[in-house]
Amino acid sequence: MAKFTFNMPDIGEGIAEAEIVQWHKQVGDTVNEDEEFVDMMTDKATVPMESPVTGKILEIAGGEGDMVSIGSMLVVIEVEGEVPDDVAEESQATAEAAPAPAPAPKAEPVEERIEVETSDASDADDALAADPDPAPQPEPRPAPEPSAQAKVLATPAVRKRAKDLGVDLAQVKPAENGRIRHGDLDQFLSYNAGYGAAAKPRADEEKKVIGMRRRIAENMAASKRNIPHFSYVEEVDVTDLEVLRAQLNSNRGEKPKLTILPLLITAICKTLPDFPMINARYDDEAGIVTRHGSVNMGMAAQTDAGLMVPVIRNAQAQNLWQLANEIARLAEAARTGTAKSEEMQGGTLTVTSLGPLGGVATTPVINRPEVAIIGPNRIIERPMYVTGADGxxxxxxxxxxxxxxxxxxRVVDGWDAASFVQALKRLLETPALILVD
Structure with missing residues (x-):
């Protein structure tokens, strides 16, 4: 018998540590060669670790949510016989190549100077108090049979929540794509306040913030802590744009159905050359702003694990149908957890939309180190004064x-942001120009 120590390998350039997301094996379990035994997360990519040997697990580095440094022990495995030399050498090399710990930060003077050339600046459970003499509550309706809910499109998390609440998902109307989401269930409950168990208080629940949710929390906190945000909102008449979209969809053949997003991204890409400070990234440590020629458009996508931002590479070089295909592909990869690490990095500008829940206005948080984020809101119909061709x-x-x-x-002035949005507005309100090269 011999003990083999599997050290945490380097799974990303510049990564010093990774988070334990889920153990597939525990102490005492047998793991086979090339079998996945743990999922590790670095930045926004989850990477499964495979065992290079067959044996019994004697020790693991920690629990879910714990961080493991690159090169440090991840798991100890007891193997029969001797550990192959190449496996032992690789593990040793991993430990020796571990990045050196970062030096302790030096005290910084109160006054700090950032050198950026002026020319380049350019959303819980309610805590319900126990009522000593509560009013009689309606009897909860029995949860529907699994066969009834199986006909409805919904994620396992939504199905479990509906079952706990005694809600028949067949009565819930989905907002889009026929798939019921938590927001649809919330809306159903808000209009059916006395429905089943919805009127009963729910017990407090503590849940450790790990995995994607922790990454989101860290990134959003860093963005708000380091970036002085300002927001600007403008109203756009998209009547003609919606007419154009309907015409394109009516003649699309086997092409994908267009949503408004490919049209919006195309319009943004056509507007950006005159406003290069919007399509940029800011290295605040080096004091350097990089204005990008290509548009790598981040696309915020809501998943069961949280918000992810896959990137559409060279969006400016793709036509409407190519963008529609890429949007659908990346959104599905994000939702199913199959997005590659490189598809989650390198964005230069992000678009975030709540779709049918878009609201009147949003103040989105910037995806650092980008310097801007654009949020289209819900399309609504209302009367307005219009001057016809006859005056x-x-x-x-x-x-x-x-x-x-x-x-x-720090990088974009209010005038520049407003001017960019006004130029984008003119393009969206004259949509034929979107199709002109």
């Missing part, structure tokens, strides 16, 4: 959408 002003029903933008005020 006569009349009231018409129009489709309107607010566009929000948040910017890093």
């Amino acid at each position: 006569v002003e009349r009231i018409e029903k129009r489709k309107l959408m607010n566009i929000s933008i948040s910017c890093d005020h």
Whole structure:
């Protein structure tokens, strides 16, 4: 018998540590060669670790949510006979190549100077108090049979929540794509306050913040802590844009159905050359702003694990149908957890949309180190004054959408952000120009 120590390998350039997301094996279990035994997360990518040997697990580095440094012990395995030389040498090399610990930070003077050339600056459970004499509550309805809910499109988490609440998912109307989400269930409960167990208080629950949710928390905190945000919102008449979209979809053949997002991204890409400070990244430690020629468009996608931002590479070089295909592919990869690490990095500008839940206006948080993020909101219909070609002003029903933008005020001035949005507005309100090269 021999003991083999599997050290945490380097799974990403510049990564010093990784988080234990899920153990597939525990102490005392047998693991086979090339079998996955733990999932580790670095940045926004989850990487499964495979055992190079067959044996019994004697020791593990920690529990889910714990951090493991590159090169340090991840698991100790007892193997029969001797550990192959190449396996032992690789493990030793991993430990020796571990990055050196970062030096303790030096005290910084109160006054700090950042050198950036002026020309380049350019959303819980309610805590319900126990009522000593509570009013009688309606009897909860029995949870539907699994066969009834199996006909409804919903994630396992939504199904479990509906079952706990005694809600028949067949009565819940999905907002989009026929798939019921937590928001759809919330809306159903808000309009059916006395429905089943929804009127009963729910017990407090503590849940450790790990994995993707912790990464999101860390990244958002760093963004708000380091970036002086400002937001700007403008109303856009997208009536003609929606007419164009309907026409394109009616003649699409086997091409994917267009949502408004490919049209918006195309319009953004056509507007950016005149506003290069928007499509940029800011290295605040080095004091350098990099204005990018290509548009690597981050696309915020909601998943059961949390918000992920896959990146559409060279969005400016893709047509509407190519963008529609890439948007669908990346969104599905994000939702299913199959997105590659390189598909989650390198964005230069991000678009975030809540779809049908878009609201009137949003103030999105910048995806650091980018310097701007754009948030299209829900399209609504309302009457407005319109001047026709004959010069006569009349009231018409129009489709309107607010566009929000948040910017890093260290790099982007308010005038520049407003000018960019106004230029984007002109393009969206004259949509034929979107198709002109």
